[in-house]
Amino acid sequence: MTRYEPRYPKTGKDVNVGPSERLLSVLLGGYMAARGVRKGRLGGLATALAGGYLVYRGSTGHCNLYEKIGVSTARRAIEIDESVIINRPVHELYSYWRDLGNIPEFMRHIEEVRVIDDKRSHWVASTPGGIKVEWDAEITGERENEYIAWKSLPFSDIESEGMVEFSTAPGHRGTELRVHMIYNLPGNGAAAPVQRLLAAISFRQIREELRRFKQIMETGEVPTTEGQARGRAIGE
Amino acid sequence: MKALCWYGKRDLRVMEVPEPEILGPRDAIVQVSLSAVCGSDLHLYNGHVPSMERGDILGHEFVGTVVDVGAGVEGFRPGDRVAVPFTISCGRCFFCEREMWSLCDNSNPNAYAAEALYGYSPAGIYGYSHLFGGYAGGQAEYVRVPFADSGLLKLPEGVSDEKAVLLCDVFPTGYMAAENCSIQEGDTVAVWGAGPVGLLAMKSAFLLGAERVIAIDRFHERLGLASRFADAVTLNYEDVDVDEALRDITGGMGPDACIDAVGMEAHGKGHGRVYDAVKNKLRAETDRPTALRQAILACRKGGTVSIAGAYAGYIDKVPVGAAFNKGITIKGGQTHVQKYMPRLLDLVEDGKADPSDVITHSFGLEEGPVAYEVFKHKEDGCVKVVLRP
Ligand SMILES: NC(=O)c1ccc[n+]([C@@H]2O[C@H](COP(=O)([O-])OP(=O)(O)OC[C@H]3O[C@@H](n4cnc5c(N)ncnc54)[C@H](O)[C@@H]3O)[C@@H](O)[C@H]2O)c1
Numbered sequence: 001m002t003r004y005e006p007r008y009p010k011t012g013k014d015v016n017v018g019p020s021e022r023l024l025s026v027l028l029g030g031y032m033a034a035r036g037v038r039k040g041r042l043g044g045l046a047t048a049l050a051g052g053y054l055v056y057r058g059s060t061g062h063c064n065l066y067e068k069i070g071v072s073t074a075r076r077a078i079e080i081d082e083s084v085i086i087n088r089p090v091h092e093l094y095s096y097w098r099d100l101g102n103i104p105e106f107m108r109h110i111e112e113v114r115v116i117d118d119k120r121s122h123w124v125a126s127t128p129g130g131i132k133v134e135w136d137a138e139i140t141g142e143r144e145n146e147y148i149a150w151k152s153l154p155f156s157d158i159e160s161e162g163m164v165e166f167s168t169a170p171g172h173r174g175t176e177l178r179v180h181m182i183y184n185l186p187g188n189g190a191a192a193p194v195q196r197l198l199a200a201i202s203f204r205q206i207r208e209e210l211r212r213f214k215q216i217m218e219t220g221e222v223p224t225t226e227g228q229a230r231g232r233a234i235g236e
Numbered sequence: 237m238k239a240l241c242w243y244g245k246r247d248l249r250v251m252e253v254p255e256p257e258i259l260g261p262r263d264a265i266v267q268v269s270l271s272a273v274c275g276s277d278l279h280l281y282n283g284h285v286p287s288m289e290r291g292d293i294l295g296h297e298f299v300g301t302v303v304d305v306g307a308g309v310e311g312f313r314p315g316d317r318v319a320v321p322f323t324i325s326c327g328r329c330f331f332c333e334r335e336m337w338s339l340c341d342n343s344n345p346n347a348y349a350a351e352a353l354y355g356y357s358p359a360g361i362y363g364y365s366h367l368f369g370g371y372a373g374g375q376a377e378y379v380r381v382p383f384a385d386s387g388l389l390k391l392p393e394g395v396s397d398e399k400a401v402l403l404c405d406v407f408p409t410g411y412m413a414a415e416n417c418s419i420q421e422g423d424t425v426a427v428w429g430a431g432p433v434g435l436l437a438m439k440s441a442f443l444l445g446a447e448r449v450i451a452i453d454r455f456h457e458r459l460g461l462a463s464r465f466a467d468a469v470t471l472n473y474e475d476v477d478v479d480e481a482l483r484d485i486t487g488g489m490g491p492d493a494c495i496d497a498v499g500m501e502a503h504g505k506g507h508g509r510v511y512d513a514v515k516n517k518l519r520a521e522t523d524r525p526t527a528l529r530q531a532i533l534a535c536r537k538g539g540t541v542s543i544a545g546a547y548a549g550y551i552d553k554v555p556v557g558a559a560f561n562k563g564i565t566i567k568g569g570q571t572h573v574q575k576y577m578p579r580l581l582d583l584v585e586d587g588k589a590d591p592s593d594v595i596t597h598s599f600g601l602e603e604g605p606v607a608y609e610v611f612k613h614k615e616d617g618c619v620k621v622v623l624r625p
């Protein structure tokens with residue numbers, strides 16, 4: 001007879017990871033662990049370890065790193081998980097995304113990403129009020145054609161963290177892409193433009209950004225009707 | 237340039253608007269030489285399709301000459317005579333690669349809105365509301381054609397505009413409706429609606445091997461055309477009980493396949509008509525499925541109901557019990573035009589089919605508003621209207 005195992009066993013530690021992020025941690029962690037172990041090499045082992053940690057973090061709801069830097073996504077500002085299947089091979093999508101300067105092409109709320117060095121980049125987001133919010137981010141983990149993870153550096157205006165994962169979709173459908181993004185108010189409180197930026201970011205917006213990424217990769221452009229001819233009644 | 241614009245229910249105006257420009261690398265600009273009015277345009281005209289905006293340029297069936305192409309367009313250049321499929325399709329997504337062109341994943345800039353209504357978004361369509369992308373249509377002097385390198389049909393010299401304009405929508409739509417019936421030897425196919433779509437579905441059913449085709453409508457001229465043009469047995473539903481007649485003609489078995497070439501604005505009689513009218517007014521139902529209900533009830537056991545007529549929203553009192561317990565297959569959808577254009581062009585060139593036989597009226601573009609009225613009321617034996625800019 002099998003016994004029901006609670007999925008998120010209670011621990012003595014505080015829960016500081018939000019529910020969907022926990023699920024993602026478990027899934028992604030399990031995937032990375034399995035994959036890492038299968039590869040067996042050093043890099044693979046690191047992946048397995050990182051994966052194991054993610055499983056821990058997801059199943060306990062506690063993140064040591066979050067604890068250290070004082071983040072709690074359990075009371076997060078914005079957290080988004082989205083996935084999309086794109087009819088292109090993994091390596092094409094990975095290299096387009098890894099060239100971070102391309103990101104504003106499909107993320108309309110990001111005005112510019114300036115690459116500083118191999119790991120670090122400077123991000124500029126425009127807010128609905130027109131004021132810019134800027135931060136530096138670094139790549140915290142990557143594995144060619146598998147995943148890219150990034151995070152804003154401490155003491156930024158905004159705490160932003162993200163991960164994008166690439167895997168070959170079944171049945172010659174191209175690549176399945178999974179994106180996980182968190183935007184957080186910094187621990188020391190946020191300035192008005194940052195709050196405005198956060199208020200403007202939504203699930204739907206991120207979904208549209210991924211759709212644009214898909215459109216660019218599959219068709220070479222983002223379809224639009226902006227600027228097309230239309231009738232106007234006299235006086236309109 | 238002049239363009240026929242939608243300004244509200246039964247309010248069309250010919251307007252002077254700016255000429256279209258290339259907006260994307262795979263765009264082309266086509267100078268329209270002939271456009272046509274479709275039964276689908278009537279749904280817009282009568283205010284049945286949501287998300288139309290004042291000033292929208294109508295028209296999704298048009299042929300003409302390429303006058304400009306974007307930097308990314310290969311295979312076409314200014315001077316080429318083309319027929320433009322009404323479905324806008326990228327040619328590179330999961331759906332386009334599998335020939336489901338009307339389901340293209342990438343061509344609807346307002347996909348999020350369609351997703352809210354349909355779960356997932358179909359392809360963009362010219363001049364067919366903002367739910368389908370809000371693209372300016374071709375009932376104009378010029379039109380912008382996105383993804384011009386995917387699916388435009390180059391026209392040989394011998395094929396007239398009149399023949400070609402029916403390859404943009406109606407002939408492929410009738411053909412796909414018949415193909416969806418999986419016609420076998422000896423099959424009887426019943427077609428509700430003897431408009432252009434119905435007539436070409438009848439013709440196609442024979443091309444695909446049907447033994448017998450039955451046309452159902454109430455307009456004498458259209459039924460006459462069904463008999464002359466498509467060799468169909470005709471039933472006027474104002475004179476006969478359609479269900480009984482179909483049973484009788486098919487030796488008590490029912491038609492093997494039933495095509496709904498009527499769609500959301502079916503004309504109704506009796507209880508059903510009153511029911512739909514009340515529900516429509518209360519906004520509890522958006523479409524009127526008289527023909528679809530009849531088709532499901534009339535269809536033989538294990539047969540197919542093929543839906544070519546367009547639906548936009550919700551319908552009520554559809555006999556699902558009959559469909560389920562008779563083991564009926566239901567198929568339908570916007571036409572995968574690009575899939576059928578080349579083979580239908582071959583049929584036209586070989587003289588095996590002349591779809592332009594359904595054209596009864598021709599107007600200048602400036603007379604567009606009149607043309608819609610004539611077509612709407614099927615006045616003066618009107619079956620298919622073309623507009624010349
Ligand atoms: N699937 C597609 O991609 C596609 C493409 C083009 C058109 N359409 C749709 O096909 C339908 C027909 O288009 P059309 O251009 O032939 O239009 P049309 O208006 O000329 O023809 C419709 C015909 O249906 C008849 N009709 C109405 N109620 C009926 C009923 N209860 N029983 C039998 N007949 C009835 C009318 O008398 C008319 O002759 C429309 O709904 C149109 O939107 C779909």
Ligand SMILES: [Zn+2]
Pocket residue numbers: 274275276277296322405406
């Ligand atoms: Zn049409």
Ligand SMILES: [Zn+2]
Pocket residue numbers: 325326327328329330331332333339340341342343
């Ligand atoms: Zn496509």
